[in-house]
Amino acid sequence: MKITTLIPDTEGMLAWPPFGQNKRTVVAVGSFDGVHKGHQAVLRRAVDLAKSYGAISVAIVFDPRPSVVHEYAASHDGQELPNDQEYPDTDALTGIDRRLKLIEATGIEHALVVRYTLEFGAKSYQYFLGQMVGKIGLHTLVIGKDGRMGAGRAGDVKAIDSVAQATRMFQVDVVDDRGPGEVRIPLDENASPEAAAELARVNDPDSGLTKAERRALSKKTPNRLVRAWSSSYVRFLLSQGRVKAASDILGRPHAVEGVVIGGKQRGRTLGFPTANVAKDVHGYMPADGVYAGWLIDTDPQTGEERRYASAISIGTKETFDEPEARVLEAYAIAPVDADGNAEWLDLYDHTVRAEFVEFLRPQVHFDSAEALVDELKRNVEQTKAICAQA
Template identity: 50%
Template sequence: MEVITLIPDEQGMVDWPAPSMDRKSVVTVGVFDGMHRGHRAVVGRVVELARKTDSFAVVVLFDPRPGLVHRYAAAHDGAEPPAGTIDADALTGVDQRLRVMDGLGVDRVLVVRYSLAFAAKSYRFFLGQMVGKVGMRTLVLGADAAMGNNREGDVEAIATLAAATGVFELDVVDDLGPGYVRIPADATPQAPTEPGEPKDPTEGMTKAQLRAWSKRHQGRKTRVWSSTNVRYLLGRGRIVAANEILGARHGVEGVVVHGEERGRMLGFPTANLGGRIDGYLPVDGVYAGWLVDLGPAAADGAADKADAADRRDHGTVVRTADHSDIAARMAPDSGYRWPAAISIGTKPTFSERTGLHERVAEAYAITDDGAWLDLYGHRVRFEFVGFLNPMVRYDGADALVAALNSYVDQTRSLVGA
């Protein structure tokens, strides 16, 4: 899969790659945060149509998320977030999304750095660029997609434009899934207070009770298959429901660093994620899941630095993304995967980069022989299967060890290991 990173100029213009002279493109556009079932349906349709018409399957991917850019601008007198700003609300980093797209068979991803000047372009101008510069013959969108300045380019407007110009076709995918749900307007994370997977608070309610609940919590109508709903569920510890929407286990990734090593003293050494964590951390608590060793991180870090330099100097970076090694490591029967009890906690200090409390994520890998895994300097992935327990302060080491042993047993049971 070819990945092309594009940086708009100050006027929001993009130097799109030249189209193929003999093959057209089937294109979709969006952020695809989380790559949930709705996103997979849209991208899968792109690949399907591209194969039928001998075209390129192309995804135009915006990074950072438009929501982050517009919120930052509103809070900083129209300024844009500086490069490297951490998006603590992103479900997945770009690399995780690219990995899924590669697995679905996408030929080319155009990663466009989203800017306010770029966002100010009309949808008509943008689609003209797609046809003339990218060779788009078919545009694939979800049922409620919108693009362009003030999101004026909804599906109806784009369908009208396609019919009037005759230069491209619009294919609309029914990506709505099971419909809609209402989530509280104040959807800030709230840790469960009881052990076990939290339940839907509206489960079993009558229509009248649901209306009353929605009014009390100022419930917003939200698609079930949406990044917003997944973020809300993870913020309540409802891992099973979130994973159902994602169509895969939610995961976060980072590099293992030395921690305080308290777990090792108790016989439960953990892999601690340090620095930048790629992916949305669920609410504080103890979870059952998996730890996957993605390999030494040094080479990736060097590549990231080179890539950043190229983007700074040239504005465009073309590379070939080969995720076969990581896919093999993540496979269900991989020797680089272990059941793990995962702990997430919050420090009392704020991060200067995010303005939020710092989070700590660590995992105890359950190995067959009980051996400790030396993963320092490796990039690892924590995959979440279910919520086990709220964060609890135990009275003494014996009580803590007993609780840790219980988490290990529960983890084995939940992951089927």
């Protein structure tokens, strides 16, 4: 997949690449945060249509997410989000590099990564459509049923199709990307675990609740409806540690990426050396706790991925009373030789990916290092069993 980065000028204008001059394009537009099943349906439809038309399949990807840019402006007197990393998007499900790899896996041929700015976001959907037709040869726009674009998100499916019908310059193909209906999530991202659990019961079709009971529970916690296949719902599930439910929507285990740094090596003294991933973490960190999952390292020489079943811990070090920032530590279960000796994994300064398969337990304070070691042994055995079936 070819990737082109486009940075709007001070008036929000883009210098579009000229690849639409000789071949028309089928385009999907969005942030595609998480590249969940709904996004995949839209992207794969664009790929299929492009093949049938002899066109180029294109994903226009906004980075950073538009909501982040507007939220920053609202709290900083209308200022533009800085270009540097001083204000990282900690709510993004996936960093842009990982997002592009997932988009490529759908078969998209060309990704246009547009740096979203306030001036760019102020352009109308009619202007944006005209730019795609005139600059990159838009043949068909593929969009989800609830898709919107342009200033004030005014360009919904009906409005976009009206432009297509009036101009006859392009077509619109609408994909049902919503999944199995709608679900409720708290309005307050910091809602109590009890409130979140009650809404989870409301959302569960197998909870046994009557309609009246569902209404009563939903009224107890201020909430909003979102699509079952949506980044918002995935984010909510991860915030509750429900990584298995999130993976059902993503179509794969949720993952974060970061650089392994040196720590205090306390895990090594306990017999559980961990990869401390606390630098430049990209991706949404699930709720504090211990998870069964995978640690993926890439061989710097061959580019080959090496996967290790891992017990992954997120949070602060409760047992040792270290109120530091949240960190991710992964104990990778390394292969053993004929003598039963585990391979030494030198992962320092490597960029690794941690994938979350199943929640094991919350973070708790243990009365002694010995009690912690006993629990870690149990977590490792759980991880082996879970990953053997994953």
